[in-house]
Amino acid sequence: MMDREGLGAFLRYRRESLQPEDVGLLRGQRRRTHGLRREEVAALCHMSADYYARLERGTGPRPSEQMISSIAQGLHLTLGERDHLFRLAGHNPPGRGAASDFVSPGLLRILDRLTDTPAEVINEVGETLRQSPLGMTLLGDASKRAGPGRSIGYRWFTDPTAREAYPPAEREQLSRVYASGLRQLIALRGPTSRAAGLAALLQDNEAFRRVWETQEVGVQPPEIKRFIHPSVGRLDLNCQTLLDPDQSHRLLVYTAVPGSDSHEKLQLLTVIGTHVTVS
Secondary structure (H helix, E strand, O other): OOOHHHHHHHHHHHHHHOOHHHHOOOOOOOOOOOOOOHHHHHHHOOOOHHHHHHHHHOOOOOOOHHHHHHHHHHOOOOHHHHHHHHHHOOOOOOOOOOOOOOOOHHHHHHHHOOOOOOEEEEOOOOEEEEEOHHHHHHHOOHHHOOHHHHEHHHHHHHOHHHHHOOOHHHHHHHHHHHHHHHHHHHHHHOOOOHHHHHHHHOOOOHHHHHHHOOOOOOOOOOOOEEEEEOOOEEEEEEEEEEEEOOOOEEEEEEEOOOOOHHHHHHHHHHHHOOOOOOO
8 A cells, every 4th residue: 555644754855865966956056945846856757846746745646666766766766765665655666686777876876977978877788777968969868769679789780770870890890799798698697588588579680690690709899989970970989887786787988088089079069969869
């Protein structure tokens, strides 16, 4: 059963415990609110301010599991706090580990501060879970992807626009990278894993079968990631990776050598915003 009073009290406590800087928001000079405002939390959780306010007051409808997940991420809850929130709403907490899309608050705090740097949090099958604003500009809006297409490995073989964002000379190596990565994951996670499901869906794809049948594992991507953006052209970027071992999530941060042509293009992309993106 849903504990409306407990849910409202917990949400209010967590909201008042957070400061704008904790979630990547700017603090106004005349700000007097203790913690975050309700409308700020609602925006972070992708819901209306009225709906969130009703949850805090204990007068709202029972939120769905999807809504609770969104609230947990918006409030930067820990896994323990997330599970508690689910139980207060009358739901069983989702699983943890590699199959979970819940991004740890530690990774979120880092991502929130990368406002002028392309960055994204991905899971082990290449699904983008969160993006920085410039990451969305460089790599496309991941929130618009659904189903198997959330995985870059699946899109690589099924969507020509995914390959067009990379130089032709590197596409063969990247095909080998994605195929070998799936093979390793299947051996690690088993025949009922997400990786196994994606590989099964790709068996009718000729380009995938060609590299899959080579039985390669451990193929590494190019040291420098090269992108072809429709607005600024080619960018040569380094990719730094931070791993969350508990969730098997990775925070990828893309940087360019200061003073380089690619560095100037990244600055230009900051101005362009998210109006033009690649897939």
